[in-house]
Amino acid sequence: MKIVIVSGSPKGQGSASEKIAAALQSRLAPAADCAALHAAKHNREEIMAALAGCGALILVFPLYVDGIPSHLLRLLDETRSAIADAAPGLTVYCVVNNGFFEARQNALALELTRNFCDSSGLKWGQGLGVGAGGMIHAARVGHGPMKNLGKALDALAENILRGQTGEDRFAEPNFPKFLYNMIAHMSWRSQARKHGLKAGELRRGL
Ligand SMILES: Cc1cc2nc3c(=O)[nH]c(=O)nc-3n(C[C@H](O)[C@H](O)[C@H](O)COP(=O)(O)O)c2cc1C
Numbered sequence: 600m601k602i603v604i605v606s607g608s609p610k611g612q613g614s615a616s617e618k619i620a621a622a623l624q625s626r627l628a629p630a631a632d633c634a635a636l637h638a639a640k641h642n643r644e645e646i647m648a649a650l651a652g653c654g655a656l657i658l659v660f661p662l663y664v665d666g667i668p669s670h671l672l673r674l675l676d677e678t679r680s681a682i683a684d685a686a687p688g689l690t691v692y693c694v695v696n697n698g699f700f701e702a703r704q705n706a707l708a709l710e711l712t713r714n715f716c717d718s719s720g721l722k723w724g725q726g727l728g729v730g731a732g733g734m735i736h737a738a739r740v741g742h743g744p745m746k747n748l749g750k751a752l753d754a755l756a757e758n759i760l761r762g763q764t765g766e767d768r769f770a771e772p773n774f775p776k777f778l779y780n781m782i783a784h785m786s787w788r789s790q791a792r793k794h795g796l797k798a799g800e801l802r803r804g805l
Contacts, residue, residue: 600654602633602759605646607660607671609639615696615732619752620659622740623694626756638671643678653686655724655759658712661732662697665707679719691716692724692759698783700776702730702769709767725765727755731779734772744774 604624608614620635627633634649638660650656660671667675682689693712695705705728716723729735729751734744741749751770758765772779788798 600631600760600762601652602627602631602655602657603646603649603653604633604635604657604659605638605671606635607638607658607668609668609670611639613736614661615729615735616659616661616694618735618740619694619696619729619748620657622749623657623659623752623756626752627759630760638674643674646674647678647681647685650682650689651685653689654762655690655692656682656686656721657692657694657759659694660696660708662695662705662708665704667708667711675715679715679721683720688722690722690724690759690762690764692726692755694727694729694755696729696732696735698731698733700731700771700779702728702771704728704730705769706767723764725755725758725763726767727751728767728769730769730771731774733783734774734779737772737774744772746773747771 604620606616606620608616624633624635636646636649660668693709695708697704709726709728712726713723729748738745740752747770751768754768787801791798791801
């Protein structure tokens with residue numbers, strides 16, 4: 600089966616989406632012809648060429664204001680009928696990661712993507728919401744605090760390879776939420792200081 604993964608983080612490199620996409624690709628590649636592309640780096644023609652005759656499209660992106668990043672949204676909106684024509688019978692899977700610890704924050708973006716599929720004549724496969732995306736570089740996927748993510752990606756890869764659909768799933772790190780929040784606050788304060796702000800000024804305008 601031919602599979603295309605499209606990463607939808609606008610970051611040039613080092614994004615959580617790219618790491619999740621690579622972990623998923625390594626689970627799919629032995630059994631499938633799996634290409635990984637980047638919505639911010641590859642142009643529309645390159646993405647459409649990769650999608651020709653493809654059996655599964657996997658969108659991997661960060662949660663932006665409870666939704667889909669605008670460059671990816673535009674790409675999807677402008678190519679929806681071309682995708683359906685280029686790959687009849689294509690099934691769409693989706694992995695969304697977010698900054699807050701709670702993976703369920705991604706449920707709305709998964710629903711948006713599912714609605715996009717319904718209105719575009721594309722088959723929806725399954726969604727995975729990944730919480731605490733900021734922790735993704737803390738360990739290898741499948742190990743330590745990223746153990747739950749590894750298991751969720753194993754299950755998703757199995758469904759994709761079998762062409763099956765499934766209920767949306769959600770994965771959070773094997774790590775205490777209060778420690779994650781504490782580390783996030785320390786990092787924001789340190790970044791504020793580096794930019795000449797006092798920690799209290801982070802709340803200005805709230
Ligand atoms: C413009 C913007 C909007 C965001 N909105 C949300 C949000 O609504 N909820 C959330 O939990 N995280 C939000 N985040 C955090 C990102 O989803 C989080 O940092 C994610 O891990 C980034 O993934 P990436 O490295 O693949 O780009 C937002 C980040 C940015 C820059």
